[in-house]
Amino acid sequence: xxxxxxxxxxxxxxxxxxxxxxxxxxxxxxxxxxxxxxxxxxxxxxxxxxxxxxxxxxxxxxxxxxxxxxxxxxxxxxxxxxxxxxxxxxxxxxxxxxxxxxxxxxxxxxxxxxxxxxxxxxxxxxxxxxxxxxxxxxxxxxxxxxxxxxxxxxxxxxxxxxxxxxxxxxxxxxxxxxxxxxxxxxxxxxxxxxxxxxxxxxxxxxxxxxxxxxxxxxxxxxxxxxxxxxxxxxxxxxxxxxxxxxxxxxxxxxxxxxxxxxxxxxxxxxxxxxxxxxxxxxxxxxxxxxxxxxxxxxxxxxxxxxxxxxxxxxxxxxxxxxxxxxxxxxxxxxxxxxxxxxxxxxxxxxxxxxxxxxxxxxxxxxxxxxxxxxxxxxxxxxxxxxxxxxx
Numbered sequence: 027x028x029x030x031x032x033x034x035x036x037x038x039x040x041x042x043x044x045x046x047x048x049x050x051x052x053x054x055x056x057x058x059x060x061x062x063x064x065x066x067x068x069x070x071x072x073x074x075x076x077x078x079x080x081x082x083x084x085x086x087x088x089x090x091x092x093x094x095x096x097x098x099x100x101x102x103x104x105x106x107x108x109x110x111x112x113x114x115x116x117x118x119x120x121x122x123x124x125x126x127x128x129x130x131x132x133x134x135x136x137x138x139x140x141x142x143x144x145x146x147x148x149x150x151x152x153x154x155x156x157x158x159x160x161x162x163x164x165x166x167x168x169x170x171x172x173x174x175x176x177x178x179x180x181x182x183x184x185x186x187x188x189x190x191x192x193x194x195x196x197x198x199x200x201x202x203x204x205x206x207x208x209x210x211x212x213x214x215x216x217x218x219x220x221x222x223x224x225x226x227x228x229x230x231x232x233x234x235x236x237x238x239x240x241x242x243x244x245x246x247x248x249x250x251x252x253x254x255x256x257x258x259x260x261x262x263x264x265x266x267x268x269x270x271x272x273x274x275x276x277x278x279x280x281x282x283x284x285x286x287x288x289x290x291x292x293x294x295x296x297x298x299x300x301x302x303x304x305x306x307x308x309x310x311x312x313x314x315x316x317x318x319x320x321x322x323x324x325x326x327x328x329x330x331x332x333x334x335x336x337x338x339x340x341x342x343x344x345x346x347x348x349x350x351x352x353x354x355x356x357x358x359x360x361x362x363x364x365x366x367x368x369x370x371x372x373x374x375x376x377x378x379x380x381x382x383x384x385x386x387x388x389x390x391x392x393x394x395x396x397x398x399x400x401x402x403x404x405x406x407x408x409x410x411x412x413x414x415x416x417x
Contacts, residue, residue, distance in 0.1 A: 033060075045377060052079025055396055055403045057382065066407050067382045068395045073217075073249050073359065076276035076317055078396035083316045084279040091312035098308070100301055106311035113318050117258055119267040120287035124295075125306035125314075129248030129274030130163025132284040135300055136211070136244050136270050137167055141187075142299060143242060143292050144208035151208040153187045154244070155199060161218035162211070162246055171211065174218065194228045199235065209242035209270075210235070214260040217249040220387040221354045221361035226264050233266040242292055244270040248284070249359065252276035253321040253397050256331040256357030263356070276397075279317035283310040321397070330397045333404060334358045337393065340408040348415055351389075360393045361386070364415075372414060381410040 033048060048060045055078055057065045067079065077084060091106060098104055111123040126132050137154060144151035156162070158173040169177045170185035178184045187206075191198040193216060210232055216222040236243045245268040250260035254276060261268055269292050274284035304310070320326060334357040341353045341362050351363025364372065369385030376383050384392040395403070 045374075047377075054078040054081075055399055063380065065377070065380050065382050066403065066410065068393045068407055069382045069384050070394055070396050071280065072275065072384070073254055073394040074275045074278075075280045076252055076254070076397045077279050077320055078398060079280075081279060081320075083320055084281065084313050087312045087316035088281065088309060091309050094308075096307065096309045097304065100303070100305045100307075104306070104308040104311070106308040106315055107306040110311045110314045110318065113315065113322075114273075114285065114287060117318075117322065118271070118287060119289070120271060121290040122288050122293040124286040124300060125311060126274075126284040126286065126302060127282045127304050127310070128163070129246075129272065129284050130165045130168045131302070132248065132272035132274055132286045133162045133168045133171065133246055134165050135286040136246075136272050137171060138300065139270060139286065139288060139292065139295060140209040140211075140242050140244060142296075143294050146294055148208055148240065149205075151206050153189060153204070153206045154209045154211050155191055155202050155207060156188050156211050157193045157213075157216070158190045159193070159216055159219035159222070160213055160246075161216065162213075163248075193222060194225045196228060196231050196235070199232065203235075203239055203241070207239070207241060209244050211244040211246060213246045213248075214250050214264065215255065215355065215359060217359065217392070218386050220363075220390040221359060221392055223354065223356065224264075229261075229264045230266055233268075236269075242269040244268060244272075246272050248272055248274035250356075252317070253327055253330055254357055254359050254394070255355075256327060256334055258321060258327065260356070277317065278310055278313045279320075281310045281313035283314050326398070330357060333395075333397075333399050333401065334360070336401060337395070337399075337404050337408070340404065341393075344408065344412055344415065347412075350415070358393070358395050358397055358399070362391045362393070364389050364391065376410070376414050379410055379414060381407060381414070383411075 049057050050060045051058050057067045141152045156171050160173040162168040162171045167185045171188045173190050189202045245261050251273045269289050271287045277283045351365045354361045367388035369388050373385045386392045
């Protein structure tokens with residue numbers, strides 16, 4: 027009989043509050059705990075599992091690659107990394123790709139690339155205008171880059187060079203542009219802020235502002251990329267071309283994988299400027315190839331948009347019925363305003379009843395189902411959510 031002490035939680039560093047649930051397996055839209063209870067998962071690893079839990083295409087790709095080549099070192103090319111980089115550039119406006127393991131690592135790379143470009147082309151300009159309530163990761167630089175309240179004090183002193191503007195307020199951006207400005211960086215939809223989209227006109231005006239002042243436009247698509255908003259990348263819906271983009275989360279279909287993409291004109295790293303032991307390893311890149319090819323398969327994103335519309339309309343119907351607030355977002359990155367600071371309690375109640383959801387703000391719920399969710403799964407989730415919210 028298996029010694030149950032191996033499952034003690036005492037050795038885990040307490041970096042967050044976790045419920046007393048141990049998940050043992052997942053399948054598609056669902057997670058199962060050790061007691062066999064099933065949960066409809068509308069968090070999916072914070073938008074990581076684009077194809078749901080344990081998708082066969084990812085499992086098969088990783089299994090095949092693990093038996094072939096896991097890591098030859100980033101000093102050499104490998105086939106999955108080349109295939110994935112070519113897939114990404116063929117279906118975007120970018121020319122070069124650097125692979126990492128996390129969204130924060132990709133964003134850190136974007137910061138470095140912009141500053142290197144500033145050294146070469148703008149007299150050492152290094153400031154990157156970012157936005158209040160934005161979220162770009164948990165390294166020291168990406169925490170400083172983020173506009174999450176209080177993050178400038180947790181591990182002070184912060185990394186300088188990230189003045190904060192207000193999303194959808196162009197005047198607040200203009201006021202921060204100076205001789206040391208090299209770039210503007212934002213999420214097309216601020217996920218951790220409660221799913222707050224950038225207005226289409228605003229992002230287009232940012233592009234024009236960057237062009238006028240010879241600045242780089244960086245989009246952080248760690249959460250919004252890889253089909254999450256209904257197109258392969260969210261920037262496509264704004265009719266703009268950024269200079270730099272970061273990806274993570276869904277890129278590996280559940281496997282740790284991120285990417286920094288850049289146009290050739292701004293891809294200015296010299297040998298040794300950027301790297302990492304696991305960067306572009308074939309095991310993770312094989313998963314990325316399987317994930318991206320799935321998203322690009324005929325009709326996949328059409329179905330994602332249809333399911334997203336179904337969920338959004340269902341949430342709007344619940345809001346009207348129960349007197350709640352706004353439904354925001356795009357595709358399968360959505361939020362519901364509750365009108366009161368009850369989101370945490372709602373998440374707990376939902377979990378007890380078999381529905382996993384997220385509260386990015388005390389008054390808002392966030393929904394990030396698998397991109398291949400079915401209509402019946404959405405109906406099931408909406409039925410559960412209605413019972414929870416109706417009390």
